[in-house]
Amino acid sequence: MGLLQLLKSQFLCHLVICYVFLVSGLIINLLQICTLPLWPINKQLARRINCRLGYSIASQMVFLLEWWSGTECTLYTEPESYRLYGKENAIVVLNHNFEIDFLCGWTFCERFGVLGSSKVLAKKELAYVPLIGWMWYFLEIVFCKRKWEEDRRTVAQSLQNLRDYPENYWFLLHCEGTRFTEKKHQISMQVAESKGLPKLKYHLLPRTKGFSITAQNLRGAVTAVYDCTLNFRNNETPTLLGLLNGKKYHADLYVRRIPLESVPEDEAECGAWLHRLYQEKDQFQVQYYQTGRFPGPIVSPPRRPWTLLNWLFWACLLLYPLVGLLAQLVSTGSSTTIISTVALCVAGSRSGT
Numbered sequence: 557m558g559l560l561q562l563l564k565s566q567f568l569c570h571l572v573i574c575y576v577f578l579v580s581g582l583i584i585n586l587l588q589i590c591t592l593p594l595w596p597i598n599k600q601l602a603r604r605i606n607c608r609l610g611y612s613i614a615s616q617m618v619f620l621l622e623w624w625s626g627t628e629c630t631l632y633t634e635p636e637s638y639r640l641y642g643k644e645n646a647i648v649v650l651n652h653n654f655e656i657d658f659l660c661g662w663t664f665c666e667r668f669g670v671l672g673s674s675k676v677l678a679k680k681e682l683a684y685v686p687l688i689g690w691m692w693y694f695l696e697i698v699f700c701k702r703k704w705e706e707d708r709r710t711v712a713q714s715l716q717n718l719r720d721y722p723e724n725y726w727f728l729l730h731c732e733g734t735r736f737t738e739k740k741h742q743i744s745m746q747v748a749e750s751k752g753l754p755k756l757k758y759h760l761l762p763r764t765k766g767f768s769i770t771a772q773n774l775r776g777a778v779t780a781v782y783d784c785t786l787n788f789r790n791n792e793t794p795t796l797l798g799l800l801n802g803k804k805y806h807a808d809l810y811v812r813r814i815p816l817e818s819v820p821e822d823e824a825e826c827g828a829w830l831h832r833l834y835q836e837k838d839q840f841q842v843q844y845y846q847t848g849r850f851p852g853p854i855v856s857p858p859r860r861p862w863t864l865l866n867w868l869f870w871a872c873l874l875l876y877p878l879v880g881l882l883a884q885l886v887s888t889g890s891s892t893t894i895i896s897t898v899a900l901c902v903a904g905s906r907s908g909t
């Protein structure tokens with residue numbers, strides 16, 4: 557293990573990263589609250605400010621993936637579609653298999669300049685996650701209870717609010733509605749059978765209502781559907797803890813751009829269209845497992861320095877008082893205090909390994 561890799565696996569480093577994330581997140585959430593009086597006066601300006609503030613939180617997690625762990629993100633897509641990424645609003649349909657799939661999504665958002673404004677149809681419980689959930693409130697994220705009788709009205713209303721959003725955004729939908737497990741797969745294939753639909757090998761049966769209502773409410777504001785299929789090389793099973801330990805993963809993302817006009821407007825036809833899309837996605841996964849790659853050329857966007865700079869900014873700002881405190885301890889503390897502080901740090905470091 558190299559020196560840098562050893563450093564990345566140290567619990568103290570993890571503490572520092574989490575401390576910076578927590579404290580900066582709280583400060584940013586507070587700043588977001590301060591924008592509340594601006595909303596009735598200049599809503600578009602308040603939205604733009606919140607995009608920047610949201611970026612400053614989300615990009616710390618992207619920093620963890622692309623700079624700390626050095627995870628490689630490879631994009632398979634057509635060059636003519638590539639040119640439009642980040643320059644239009646889009647609905648993103650993504651498979652839901654990995655703990656960090658949302659973070660890979662965020663990483664691509666970052667590389668195409670839409671991280672601060674990215675949206676998702678998320679389960680309501682996530683609204684209460686400290687920092688991220690609170691940040692999402694100000695970013696007008698759409699939440700669902702997964703109870704259609706209630707979601708039908710609330711989701712439609714939240715989507716309507718996004719029609720005049722002042723920044724380009726990608727609206728993410730995990731149409732499978734939950735993360736893939738073998739058990740969920742078996743159940744959903746029974747549902748597929750009962751509906752006379754072909755079985756899927758690598759996906760759960762998609763829930764169609766969320767997609768239909770999104771396409772219906774964002775038509776005219778959004779120009780395309782990005783059909784995204786994500787996988788990791790060599791059967792890697794990436795985790796957030798792995799990233800924190802500096803483990804490098806290799807993500808492959810296949811993206812097809814489909815103009816929204818080619819998605820049927822009728823709800824039933826739109827649902828059937830989505831089922832066909834998932835059958836195609838399943839074939840891409842079959843190909844990936846056979847050949848180790850997706851179809852189409854590779855046009856990977858490079859990582860940008862902003863997530864690193866944002867993290868360094870917060871780290872300098874928030875570690876400065878801590879370092880000052882330690883220096884004071886060394887200069888004025890008794891040898892017993894110094895020895896017990898060092899012992900505490902070493903013990904903390906060991907318990908994390």
Ligand SMILES: CC/C=C\C/C=C\C/C=C\C/C=C\C/C=C\C/C=C\CCC(=O)SCCNC(=O)CCNC(=O)[C@H](O)C(C)(C)COP(=O)(O)OP(=O)(O)OC[C@H]1O[C@@H](n2cnc3c(N)ncnc32)[C@H](O)[C@@H]1OP(=O)(O)O
Pocket residue numbers: 641648650658659660661662664665674675676677678679682700701702703704705707726727728729730731732733734743744747760761762763764765766767782784811
């Ligand atoms: C260039 C690069 C491009 C892109 C890069 C990629 C991505 C970046 C983009 C953006 C990033 C932005 C943010 C990312 C950050 C964080 C995201 C993190 C997490 C979010 C994850 C979640 O929260 S997922 C969970 C919530 N979301 C969803 O559930 C969405 C999907 N669900 C739906 O759409 C649902 O329809 C619903 C929620 C709207 C309503 O659900 P409900 O259950 O009430 O109704 P349904 O219609 O779905 O259910 C009844 C019908 O379903 C049939 N049924 C029953 N059992 C099953 C089963 N097991 N499987 C499938 N179907 C089933 C049942 O028979 C009913 O059928 P009917 O025919 O009678 O309707």
Ligand SMILES: CCCCCCCCCCCCCCCC(=O)OC[C@@H](O)COP(=O)(O)O
Pocket residue numbers: 573574577616617620652658679682685688730733734735
């Ligand atoms: C840089 C510092 C790192 C600190 C780590 C902070 C961790 C914050 C985590 C925020 C996670 C937000 C996204 C979670 C995605 C998610 O939870 O998806 C689950 C759902 O699809 C399916 O849920 P279910 O059907 O109920 O299993």
